[in-house]
Amino acid sequence: MKRPRSTRVRGWRWRRNPLRRRSDVVDAWLLLAAWTVALVSGLVVGLLTADAVGHMTPRPAPSRPAATALVDPESAQSPSPRGAGDAPQPRHPATGQSPGGRAVAALMAAAATGGLVWAGTRAVRSRIDERRMEQWAAAWERFDAHRGPRTG
Structure with a gap:
């Protein structure tokens, strides 16, 4: 037996x-x-994040003439006070923050905005659903009163 096809009416x-x-x-x-609101705020936060990361990434230095370096044998023997993995993180000149901190803050703002939009929409829709159910109950009561008393 073939199932009836459900028709979905858009809009x-x-x-x-x-x-x-x-x-x-x-x-x-x-x-x-x-x-x-979700689409516009997502677009704005994405653009702000891209701008923040773009300002934080190190820019290539302008071309300079080649220089010759000489190694002093005595300084090559002494241990370096800093390990290879201890390189300093690049910092923004104005804020002093690393690029990851500005991007993480923007992503957290996006998550908070999305959460607020979702929670607010959910709260209002639940109240609308409660009101809709009250209207349905009232309509059924009117229908039952019109039909007359129930039997059994």
Whole structure:
């Protein structure tokens, strides 16, 4: 036996429909606003992160004429006070922060913004759903009252 194919109607919340309620329209606008805020804030944070990392990465030095270096045999024998892995991190001249710190802060801001948008949208949608269920219960009560008393 073949299953009936379900038809999905896109944009039903925006069309005129006798079954559409005000809560459906509010829900649709809320979702549109949440997606817009999420996309725009993601774009802004991404651009800020790219700009911060771009300012922090070391720039190649301008071309200089070749120089000759001589090694002093006595200084080559003495141990270096700093190991090869102890190279200093490049710092931004104005802020003194390393490039990773500015990028991590921007990513954390993006996560916080996304979390706030999600939590706010979820809270408002749950209240809309509660209101919708109250409206359905009231509609069923009116329908039952119109039909008459129940039997058994």
